[in-house]
Amino acid sequence: MDQIAPLIATHDDEDEERDRPFNAYRFAASDSAKGIVAEAIKLVMNYEERFGLAKNKRRDVDQQTFDLTVDAVLSDLMHHHLVEYPLDIYVTRSNRVLGTKSRYRPRAYSKVFPRILDLLAKPELGYVHQDKAAPIPGASKSTVIRPGPTLLSRMDENDIDVDDLDEHPHSETIILKRMKDRDDYWDEGGLEQYHDTLTTDRYRRELDEINQWLASADLRYDPRGIPWPHTAFDIRDRRLRRIFTQARFTSGGRMFGGFWQQLRKHERRQGLKIAGEKAVELDYGQVGARILYGMAGHLPAPGDLYQMHGYNQHRDGIKKVMSAMIFAEARLDRFPKDTKKLFRKADKVGEVVDAIEAKHPLIKDQFHKGLGHDAQFIESSILVDVLLDLRAQDIVALPIHDAVMVPASKVSMTEETMLRVFHAHAHVQGTVTVEG
Template sequence: MDQIASLIATSDDEDDERDRPLNAYRFASSDNAKGIVAEAIRSLLNYEHRSGLTRNKRRAADQETFDLTVDAILSDLMHHHLVDYPGGIYVTRSNRHLGTKSRYRPRAYSKVFPRILDLLAKPELGYVRQDTAPPIPGASKSTVIRPGPTLLSRMDDGDIETSDLDEHPHGETIILKRVKDADDYWDEGGLEQYADTPTTERYRHELAAINQWLAAADLGYDALGIPWPHTSFDIDDRRLRRVFTQARFTSGGRMFGGFWQQLRKHERRQGLKIGGEKAVELDYGQVGARILYGMAGHLPATGDLYSMPGYNQQRDGIKKVMSAMIFAERRLDRFPKDTRDLFRKADRIGEVVDAIEAKHPLIKDHFHKGLGHDAQFIESSILVDVLLDLRAKGIVALPIHDAVMVPSSKVLVTKETMLTVFKAHARVEGTVTVED
């Protein structure tokens, strides 16, 4: 996946601790941090002059981009080191992506980005260590970078802390992903350019209001009693973005971002505090299946939608297979990824699909029609309206796809709000579970 696309990449694996994308909006905000960046810029310019790499002085606009890029790289590396994230930071060196005009690309990502990175990584300068990806067809084109010895030394000398670093106002918060090429195994779906409409402007305005509200929220975290390992995070990382899929704004639309989404379930449920209170998670139950019933114009079956005769111990597997059936465009002929172990050895996917269809005859014709992204759009719209309603009530809520976390004293009013908003969008009754 290229770096510009991977700026909005996400994972459903809460224990995933891979390298992270560069935050190209980071900058040095204190005098000590600014001094490190300024010294690095002087060192790079002197190196270029001594080595004969530049003959003419850069134009003012080009020098401004140069300085901003150095600042972004070093500041994010310093932040990454201070927060003690596992792994490194990955970036792109692709001229095709860096040289193409895009609403998604930060200013620091330009055609000169690889050149600046190489200068910072010169052994004589030692600000960056970089591991360049090998030119293997189909493999990732990302380069992984880490702080070099010079940068680490300057950080120690300046007693740099996360408070010495800040972020510029981010770029695009309304992300549109293109349709993946079904014939290309390596295609992970890039970003789609689009022209703004009243709809996209409304989405952006709604998210800006939510982000401003969350930025000012009183959030805390207490790791006492939470078993190791602990997830590294920055409590000021609160900015959300909506990611739409299938190259249309009626598909997907889930909100991603915010440090609480990085935490494992037990960490956020045990350690997260809102307004000094314990944060409690409220989840929509059976959300995809219930929304599909609403799309079909029928009321959901009574009871647990994932409870199947003959599969009493396989509920988790039934839930995942049913979700796959909603997203799939053709009948499943094998167990979806990571679901086979949730069933007995004698179970066959065809029999499982038959059992689900028998349980839900009213929506049988809506399975295997690729409606998952449409259902997810309804889900995401529900969550946006829940947040806006709670904001109007003065209740801070942190979204996690089909759930929210709120102060423990606000559980009842939040549950009532969630049920009301769900019915308005899905046209069927929802269920909400309070998770301990």
């Protein structure tokens, strides 16, 4: 798994807490945090000299990389301990990943990274604790790192908080994921190198415009009245990345990042304020199915596309099965993961698929063709244009894949914009639901 670019959980996974990849763009911003990093660099270099681990003095450029890496590791660990404890950070030690030239890899994540990590983890130094990945098929390929006792002690002594740390701008916001190797069960996908074109340049300009806008937005969060546990986050984390799939820029393209995507649904709705107003979430309804109708050149069936005779109490299950049918490349022969519980015990997946096809005869031949990633690209293009349009109207909007959050007073204008942009891209009428 290529772990250079941190990926955020999808909208469907939003209630799951999970470890996150190492953020190599973190750095010490205050004198106190810089002092911790400087002391660590000095102690590590003394350790190398004492045990004869550095045969020659590093070149200036190599010393700069060394210092940058120590800074990134310790700063990310400090930040993570402050805002995301007790979750962990995972890193890669793969020579194949770290030793290959990549547009995605920050300078602090180079082929010398494992050696620096091992030095920081020496018991005599105690800055890092690491659980190395087991070298066996099927086991996690990631190493987990945590703050060591020395780092925790220095944090306490210097009263470190999140304001002592900062983050360099990420070098790449347009990310392309490669195809998975179908013959390799353990292949988890990875990142694909690419050459810039007029299209990728445009995608990057659009996202830079959105990111600059969000960076200066008046966003606040009040946790009072929200039941525990609370999701830990940094309100300065607002930078979005656009992630394309299947090694092409007409596949996927959803925007990931931003602290609001880490929040659970009830936390966003209760605690988030935009420009001093309560934040309200507007979702596109039945978005994948409606886009598929537009791709096929047909108008959607009237009414709720997920409501059908014989399954009136199982709409959520129908929605998930239909989504799987859009993404699948072969007819479903089993219920998608965690979907069976949404149906009756006697229900069979074949019968459910038949019922969906009977409900939607105009797009029956569009199912099981792997068109989900193409539909998702249209969805992501819609969201990008919605954000740019709302920015032109001076309305701050936070994207959550097929939804946006806006100030309560801007709901009507936002809904109008969402419906207009949807029709322009999908060529069918959309629906928008105001949540809560």
